[in-house]
Amino acid sequence: MIEIISVSKSYNKINNAVDDISLTINKGEVFGFLGPNGAGKTTTIKMITGIIAPTKGDIKVSGISITKNPLEAKKKFAYVPDTPDMFLRLKGIEYLNFMADVYGVSKNERKKKIEDLSKRFDMESALGDKLQTYSHGMRQKIVVMGALIHDPEVWILDEPLTGLDPKSAYILKEMMREHTDAGKTVFFSTHVLDVAEKVCDRVAIINKGKILFCGTLAEMKEHFKANESLEQMFLELTENE
Template sequence: MISINHVTKEFAGKTAVKNLDLVIPDGKIFGFLGPNGAGKSTTIKMITGILPIDNGTITVNGFDITREPMKAKKIFGYVPDSPDVFLRLKGIEYLNFIGDVYDLPRDIREEKIDYLTKSFGIYEALDDYIQTYSHGMRQKTVISGVLLHDPDVWILDEPLSGLDPKSSYTLKEMMREHAAKGNTVFFSTHVLEVVEQLCDEVAIINSGQLQFRGNMKEMKEQFEADENLERVFLELTNNE
């Protein structure tokens, strides 16, 4: 579970996130929506400890990300909004580096690398340098690294970006399976169709403030029964 309590973040006098309260429960796929500049990535970077929190607290499975950062970071996996990391490493070198960070035993590491990279169709490219990969291949490599140590909490910032249909389907199935085991899956996306198909609950943020939190049925009940998610989203975000 991720608990965000009265969190505020400012940049040069401009409030990016304002007094945000949000609980992401276990056992559900939780979608995080909002227009560009709404505060989604800023919120995710505070959850993961990349950005400091100006006011408020964030805990991941009970660990405060500010006071207990190492304990918190050991139990979550984070897919950033850009896969352009460690470009001078080969794919296999990057994955082994991640395995070293989390002290994964060699046999478990090799089994997980084989499974994940074959699932995402990048196994044959592991001896190539990441800088030669396409955007989609880099995304698959990052996702494989994130899932390598089997974290309880998944924090995914636009994880489907650049994925081919087969890999997108594979990741969505993995997300469903992970949540079904009672774990946390928290992801941001701009693809509204994915939200309707995949999410158990959703939160919508705009101008740094929470506009809605609930399931799809509850969101549509606030509007006309025949309205689709796109219309609901536009109304909640003031048509931005």
């Protein structure tokens, strides 16, 4: 569960990149965070994960404040950033073991998890190679694997499907559903509206730092009183902002 409580972020003390937003992402749901580039999606995710601090407000992950108790809060979630270019001198297996060490995953548990994830993402033959030799899609997969190695309660994914091949994208979407079926939480940002339509239980649309809509896709359709596609509704929501 994630609670975003009256959160704002200003980088220049004049304009808010994120402007007084409040959201509750429940256990057992895939929650999509939609908006055009520059809308405030990544800033919000960086505040949820504790990379940057909000100017005002508070954020709780599994009931723990990321601003007041960041180390405990960070144990509760996995974070996949929008750019997977990190630790490029490490081999795939070294990166996964490093992430397992960070989260205190036992030797037996990590072995089983690495075998399972590398098989699902078809990465078994690449684990001995350095990340700098990987394609963008392979780097994306290894970062996802590293994030999930400690089986966290909450997944926070920033544009997670970018660069993935269709099979891997399908597998990740399948894993999101398995995770929420177990009563856990997935929060992910995207500007690909078709993905949100197929995967999400609820969505929020953000533009220019403000939440324009939050609810189910059915509620969104009812809100517009029409059978328009999500893309058309999205454009109607944002065109006058």
